[in-house]
Amino acid sequence: MRIEILEVDKSFKKQRVLEQISLTIDSGRIFCLLGASGSGKTTLLRIMMGAIPTDGGIVTIGGIAVPNRQLLAKMGYMPQNEALYEELSAWENLKFFAGLHRQSRKTFEANAEELLQIVDMAACKNKLVRDCSGGMKKRISLAVALIHKPKLLVLDEPTVGVDPVLRRKIWLYLRQLRNEGTTILVTTHVMDEVTQCDDAALLRNGHIIARDTVKNLIDQTSDGNIEELFFIDNQSEAEVTLC
């Protein structure tokens, strides 16, 4: 699922959030959208999925313009906050979203068992979400995004609040999915997660300031420290915070 974003603009009220964004995300890669909080990462994700309209420009996924319902069937989305039903158990949440994807009961049960193993929630699958900790909710949310085996996975800050052991496990699984042909799009502001990705783009003040393979980006920095990426265009001193 190759994603092409062409000259996309977006403003909320008077504030320009995205300005002339053009970006290509190749199929079968883990792509990382990097940016400080408030830089427009989530807005760009939502535009790509067709949740909100653009002010100008187009987005196509696999050659089909968004929004498109057939595309949504192939996409898995994990929003920044958990977006789960508090009164339902982990299992029931999964079942509900599987139902929206018209998954058969048998497929669902097999998928759900497997996913709950991966996110380490199999033991408490019948626990109500409202009784779960923040990290547990995050893991259930990830499982929900994966329940229909999407071809394109969109994860908005997926590993915030997840402990390092589990984080490693999740990345291992994401890479396995990538090897099976899934395109994965991740946003983050945690720098060390970038090294887990294949490609990355840096978003600042509504502009893409860099886009390359992660390896090349790191090579550009003086000391191999990924945080240096944020100072790559020497603009940050002059940066004005827009509120």
Add this chain to the structure above:
Amino acid sequence: MLSIVKRIIGQMKNDQRSLGLLLFAPLLVLTLLFFILGDSNYLPKIAVYDMNEKFVTELENHAAVSEETEKPEAVDYLEINGIDALIWSDSEGTHIELLEKNSKSAAAIEAITDTNKALQPAQNEMIMDYVYETSGDNQLDSLAYVFLGVISFFFVFILSGMSFVRERFGQTLERMLMTPISRIDVIGGYTLGYGLLAAVQSVVIILYAVYVLQLQVEGSVALCTLVMILMAFSAVSVGALVSIFANNELQLVQFIPVIIIPQIFFSGLIPIDTIPFGLGNLCYLTPIYYGCTALEMIMIQGKGFLDIWPWLAGSVIFIGVLFLANVTALKKYRRL
């Protein structure tokens, strides 16, 4: 659509307090109303001064009478002594002094009128008959249709409105719309899911009212239930629609006075053709009007399906229009 229905029922099953409130809170309120408006058999207290013996003796059959030997002059005589009416006569005629217009003074007047009737049977007595009569003093019987309608509408409205607001703020709505589900399925699932819960509530309320509170229903109880269920479905849709204009739970609660209270005015509490400036016509915009009018016709006038179908049709059309409005409003969250 079925997934949403199942999910809503699952959510309710796991949240037993909400379910309990949905089912039993209306019963509690109805029971309270039953005692407040029910048959009180109040015996009015009447004081007399300088009235003839025959009158006093007869009055004693209708009220608790106390005789004053001196004419009480104090303004607050009635209030202090807890007496509902004072009767005395002078050259002008017979005076009756009452405290204020309320059900107690009405009972006192009724007692006095009955006494007069007994003493001097009129040559040409006026005999009043209501075409649709409910049993004697029980005000609940004649107003029950208003309360049944309003109470069930109110609880369901809050339930569906709140859950929609929460769904938007927890971003589960966005997540749901990021699947291939159609907007019609979302609203349909919602209406059906909460509608089913509301239907259960309606059945519980009506059965309780009829078989426990012994509410008088002239027509068919099944037809009443049908009307209540239709009303509940419209409450779900109104709740969902209003939630779009509410940015948080508080604002939804603030919508209650705007959405619910005006509807109570059109529920039959006030005869609609007495409302000035044609404002009565607003009743056609309120789902409670269709439901309560139909309930009134069944419960008090004993009418059947053939008489009430226009109101049922009104309800159904209302639900249909709201359904389309909600489906369109969802475009705000996904353009497809």
